[in-house]
Amino acid sequence: MHPLHPLHPLRPPAPEPTDCAPEARAGSLTSHPVPDEAIGDLLDQIAEQLGSPVPAHLQAALRAVPRHLFLPPTLWLRDGNGGHEPCDRESDPDRWWRAAYRDAPLVTQFTESPDGHRAPSSSASMPSVVVRMLRALSAEAGHSVLEIGTGTGFNAALLAFLCGADNVTSLDVDPELTRRAQRVLKASGQQPDVVCADGAGGWPPNAPYDRIIATCSVRTVPLPWLEQTVTGGLLVIPWDTPWCNFGTLIATKQADGTAEGSLAPYGSFMLLRAQQIDAELRAVIPREREGQEPERSTTGLSPWSVAGDDLDAQMYIGLRVPGVWHVWDTEVDEAHTRLLLADGRTSSWACVDYDGQRTTRFAVSQYGDRKLWDEVTRAYEEYVAAGRPGVHRHRLRLIPDGRSTRLEVSVPA
Template sequence: MTSHSPEPENPLAPDEALGDLLDQIAEQLGSPVPAHLQAALRAVPRHLFLPPTLWLRDGNGGHEPADREDEPDRWWRAAYSDAPLVTHFTESSDGDRFPSSSASMPSVVVRMLRALSAEAGHSVLEIGTGTGFNAALLAFLCGPENVTSLDVDPELTRRAQRALKACGRQPEVVCADGAGGWQPNAPYDRIIATCSVRTVPLPWLEQTVTGGLLVIPWDTPWCNFGMLHATKQADGTAEGTLAPYGSFMLLRAQQVDAELRAGMPPTGQEPERSVTAVSPWAVAGNDLDAQMYIGLRVPGAWHVWDTEVDEAHTRLRLADGRTSSWACVDYDGRQTSAFAVAQYGARKLWDEVTRAYEEYVAAGRPGVHRHRLRLIPDGRSTRLEVSVPA
């Protein structure tokens, strides 16, 4: 078990470092940080919740370490920068290491707390304790006796408990699968998740009071982006909108082994072949509004880019692990008016994606914020209804 080591002297002026961070957050928000959240950030030093080694993005899709003992200036600047920081890696069964916990970008933390509208006396359930930083902010805003925080990882739970004790704010932190909520302290006025979901677990809805708010990062296999702001209705449903910010790790209970295989298409499967005028970059490029629209309307569809294929300059691979359906869309490296398509399986994935994209264009290219979501209890889970009002 790794523990927080005694911290060296901060080489940065604390007030100056926090002031710089507040300025960075305000720039992202387009307005000053609300006074009550400024007070929370001043009362809860972020560095107390960070491990001695942080993993920073290296600019090449990976991460490199920043050690507090060896590189104090770099570590402290990262601690008070408006950036996400990977704090923990997990090793998969095949030996690959992947980020499994992180300290969220502070401006996203502020956006979520602002949307949550949590006040003194509100009962709050947090799904995903992580470092404990967000739980400490909630304890400042609502009172520690009103905050329950869950994390499925026992090591992270212990670290967070120690950091919360050092900070002097100790909400109830429980090592448990957040998908089940936490019935002993229910019902809750507010539920906030620091992990994304593809389906809102039914207990979250059931454990929220009528009129209560849920702030939950959203995810589809096609696009991990967006934040659900929803209000619990008297009929047991919840209604809300998506906000265009936030990209979080998926709730552990909803993680599935459905990676697209490098060997696709599999040998022996003869696909249907055609040509499309829809650019693969239009549906899987930098247009997150288009990606979210497609992700909500083509359930289960994944995509990944591949530049190491013999038959094409660049290939967009699509798949649905549940039906073994797949598709490939190839760019030949020369012209951008026609792209070769191969599709196989019960679902014609590229046809579904292009239909959704054409609907998106016909609807005036609605932004993420235009979507209205309705969560409906459905047996042991929830069902999603999506609309884009005219």
């Protein structure tokens, strides 16, 4: 899934002064391909992303489970303006086929809330990320696997090919998606056990599992996932913080009931439905209101340093400044570009303004019990002092804690 963070506007961050956004890689398919040609082209694209050939067993799985079989007639593609536009297989088959076999995520469903807000609610993951996660999962024939988030059914079909359909359980909370996946999987010849259920609870009837993989991100690993994994089993779970939606946890279940592992520098998925917070999903951009008296100051730390292209910095901040999210705003009268910060659980907010000219000093306003920009600044200073550790340097330990899990984070020297 593309980094369509449900808590942030569906538009890219404001570009840093003097920088320009790179163009997306164009697909190489130009007309209707036959499946073998299309899959071969896709394997080449994935190998380019991996920097090495796709492992033979995963090549076999991708050839046995053609991606286009699992895609709906209408896909939602990026429109170049931060939004999406429909692409219909019947009216624009060439474009639909190019999208189907391009190494890119595809939005397959939008959901509209009662207040009229539309947001992506399901997507087909980027194939190279699918391969990375399956490679990390190390699932083999006979392994019992639980997948959280059936979606289109494509990943469940790959798992069924690798492990045997009788060993794979896939959960999705959306009844419509579940029914469609069941039909498509049957037609494809792969029939894992697909259940409509809240993935946060795992699936006790088929537990325990040698492997658990999620195609949605989490901020807290649900306790049932830990409890339903065998000792020595692997969990491959996309990670999310309100600040940064990036990275995948690869953890091993320990004999004491904990799990330990590290983050891999890939993966940006929609949040597990049970962990989506309405207050943040409908987030009102924080602004100074009557009666509020924010503290005003200046900073030499560029907002692009903490909320720009440096995902290592963003992950470091996200793991150490809990509950704080950010948005870029280029439509305010007071500044050329503004970075807004807010804590969805309190009334605390902050903003950092770029005046369109000076890149060495920025105006800061902070309001509430938490001084959010100060917290972010301290976290960034720690990040720099630690040698700017990459996402992969973080070690995470999951500890059962009552009805949930507690997280310990470290960056080994």
